[in-house]
Amino acid sequence: MTAQDTPLAIIVLAAGKGTRMKSDTHKVLHPIAGRPMLEHLLANAAELTPQAQVVVAGHGRDQLEAALNGRATIAVQDPQLGTGHAVQMAEKALAEFAPDGDVLILYGDVPFVRSATMGAMIARLNAPDAPAVVVLGFEPEDTLQYGRVIASDGVIAKMVEHKDASEAERACRLCNSGLMAVKARDLFALLSRVTNDNAQGEYYLTDIVNIANADGRVCAVVVTDDEHEVAGINSRGELALAERRWQDRRRAAAMADGATLIAPETVWFAWDTQIGRDVVIEPNVVFGPGVTVADHVTIHAFSHLEGAKVASKADIGPYARLRPGADIRARAKVGNFVEIKKSVLGEGAKANHLTYVGDAEVGAGANLGAGTITCNYDGYFKYKTVIGERAFIGSNSALIAPVRIGADAIVAAGSAVSRDVADGELRLVRAEQLVKPGWADRFHDAMKKKKAEKKGG
Structure with missing residues (x-):
């Protein structure tokens, strides 16, 4: 035997x-x-x-x-x-x-x-x-x-x-x-x-x-x-030393396998992080457990990824946060101060800045303007947002789930959308603007006079 x-x-x-x-x-x-x-x-x-x-x-x-x-x-x-x-x-x-x-x-x-x-x-x-x-x-x-x-x-x-x-x-x-x-x-x-x-x-x-x-x-x-x-680990100091040694080995392995780490000592991997070839990782990137990154991806500085999949040639960050369930498809762009959770960002889709996408499906080629949020939680339950291919969501829009935005649809900037938008439709949801000519000038004059009187008294 x-x-x-x-x-x-x-x-x-x-x-x-x-x-x-x-x-x-x-x-x-x-x-x-x-x-x-x-x-x-x-x-x-x-x-x-x-x-x-x-x-x-x-x-x-x-x-x-x-x-x-x-x-x-x-x-x-x-x-x-x-x-x-x-x-x-x-x-x-x-x-x-x-x-x-x-x-x-x-x-x-x-x-x-x-x-x-x-x-x-x-x-x-x-x-x-x-x-x-x-x-x-x-x-x-x-x-x-x-x-x-x-x-x-x-x-x-x-x-x-x-x-x-x-x-x-x-x-x-x-x-x-x-x-x-x-x-x-x-x-x-x-x-x-x-x-x-x-x-x-x-x-x-x-x-x-x-x-x-x-x-x-x-x-x-x-x-x-x-x-x-x-080596045994008996204290916080020894724990930190073990972490450093593990990270040093993993960084070396990532570079040996064809990834570029601009500042290796600032990149932190999880035990199961999978990194493809020709991936570029800029400084101060943190991987939590459950991340898979395909070939030719760029992850810019100060980004945090956990439980996420990133497909080939996608571009992440800087200052992006991918939470569990984020599925970033090929050539998609997740820009600065964008958070994505339990959502698909379709092939070539863009969320370039200041956006939250949660419990959503974003179609290929769609564009989410700055300040777009999917309102997915009512305090008790989560709801889904579906955004069609090539849809354009204007800046500072709130998509109140459950809601569906059709393919090639446009949501005007500043809209709060709570009903479905059909394919190719424009949806604009804003309060009527009130214009009072000269009001601001009169206000400023009155307030300056009042301030002067108070100072003189």
Whole structure:
């Protein structure tokens, strides 16, 4: 049986209180690139098609249950007596899991472990020498308080926590990430033999390596070449650093794939942003989740896009806002201070400035003048506006939904339209203008005289 054929279970440790984050939100649910860090981790693990997933929770269990929505079993660690104790809490949830299956132990606040790295750990676990435990190691620039992996040629002689390490052991640069791969039949048997006889009085997961070694079993280490892959996130500062690193990689990938970023450090992508070739993105553009941008699009400065589709050769911004459901068709123009939500802007259509389009369909070639708004909400329900092809909507018009403007129709500037407009029709809805010749001159004269008298008094 190969590593690929072996059933796989994932245990994610997420029982910490996250006190350094100083937040009411569970630590592992804080987003990076618009996606909770736990979801980043589970998405990478999903590429290995695990048959079982267990998340060990403590503080904030209800938040994790809501976020996972049945996608993983929740095991509760209370009280919290160390990492070894935390993994033991998953034993009941995995009672029916194949004993010869592989178990991968991950951490919810270490979200960017690559699926390839996970796969390398599983492959090593299933190597001919059949190691009891595989540990993921890394060599950071600063070893800080990390536990050490004392190994030779990839075989572990000893695992030791920093607090319990000698000076000679602390000189070792190979550190323990905390991630492990273990056969299900070995994991809980080894954990049952772990004690809390250490400086912290806790049950260390790492002790299973030393116990297996004492039994004459081989334990192995796989070393990642990227220390940032196993960086834990415990504070707002570390969260911001992780965000910056993620964004730097994504910006580089976008440019490598053929997009132009005028000022890369000012562009912010979401985890699922899709950008085509020959797209030009000017400074200070922010992508929320759910955005797809086709080839040859220009997105001007200070625009914000979320949940939107932008077709080829469209032109967006500057200072445009595309909200969820915005569907911008080929060669359409969304200009400055234009907001579009849950609406189609047809091929070649234009909304050049100071316009709100919500719950609408705008036909190909239509033009929306400055200050046009679709009045789509009455305080209780949303209503739809349909604007036909090549229709011209004059500036400062209010289209009161539900309403339909026909193809080639014209709505005169300043109109408030509450009834349908037929194809090719002109609709003008304005109050009659009242003209009083000389009135303004007389008013100004009277007010100037009054002001002078008041000043003289």
